Amino acid sequence: MNEAKFIWMDGKLVPWSEAKIHVLTHSLHYANAVFEGTRAYKTDRGLAIFRLNDHNKRLLKSAKMTVLNHNLSLEELNAAHIELLRANEFKSNVYIRPLIYLGYGVMGLAHTKAPVNAMIAAWEWGAYLGEEGLERGIRVKISSFARNSVKSQMGKAKASSNYLNSQMAHFEAHEAGYDEALLLDEDGFIAEGPGECFFMVRDGVIITPSNDNSLVSITQDTVIKLAADLGIEVRRERITRDEVYTADEAFFTGTAAEVTPIREVDARVIGSGKRGEITEKIQKAYFDVVYGRNPKYEHMLTFV
Ligand SMILES: Cc1ncc(COP(=O)(O)O)c(C=O)c1O
Secondary structure, three states, X not given: OOOOOEEEEOOEEEEHHHOOOOOOOHHHHHOOEEEOOEEEEEEOOEEXXXXXXXXXXXHHHHHHHOOOOOXXXXXXXXXXXXXXXXXXXXXXXXXXXXXXXXXXXXXXXXXXXXXXXXXXXXXXXXXXXXXXXXXXXXXXXXXXXXXXXXXXXXXXXXXXXXXXHHHHHHHHHHHOOOOEEXXXXXXXXEEEOOOOEEEEEEOOEEEEOOHHHOOOOHHHHHHHHHHHHOOOOEEEOOOOHHHHHOOOEEEEEEOOOEEEEEEEEOOEEOOOOOOOHHHHHHHHHHHHHHOOOOHHHHHHEEXX
């Protein structure tokens, strides 16, 4: 773990090694906590947080969905992120993890009497699925786990409890020798990756599922905007696994995964078995935006 100097805890900057909580922290037992994964990039003009406001808006929506009654405003969250990044004096790209959780004080399932706490940590972090993955593409396995059903979980909340499903799917794929999993929904259509959205390319058209069974993803939204700029048609459609196997190109997107090409799914080579032409264009356009090289999207950056 790349330790940093400080972690923000309930309004205070605490030295990294002192940012501790009690073992009877409510969220540790019953998993009601919500979080974000946000990135900041070292641009030519200094460290800039990508789509900070959108990430914190989603964090607040997640907290509302799971009834975490905190008193944080969007403005306070944004300011706390900036304060934390300034204090830590990072030298390279950073991953930021805010978490709203239920603290110590009561036990039992009923959660509304537990104190609500918040923390923000940040550390220097590279490519989630590896630098090589970004260039060569990764190998993916369709999971034996279905994505959490919309009848029983709130997949629009970036809620900790949803990530047991992600974790088990990732573990299964990894143990089988793959880099990442791809989850179907309860009806057998492509839902999303454990921490990524799925895109495929067929006959020059980009296809990605609706958000019916996935997080409302910030990177997916960015990629759709960039595809329009590049004059590439994007369709939001249901995708079946056989369509994935025969796609010309495929890629994952996410704050952590950025734009990661997929070169193989369930031992079927996708397209030419390496990063596809359209994937490469989208990837380049995405990195141009996050590194502040595309003036059209400068409003998406918050300079620290
Ligand atoms: C389950 C899941 N789907 C999709 C994504 C991609 O979302 P975003 O692009 O907002 O990071 C993530 C990552 O946050 C995720 O955890």
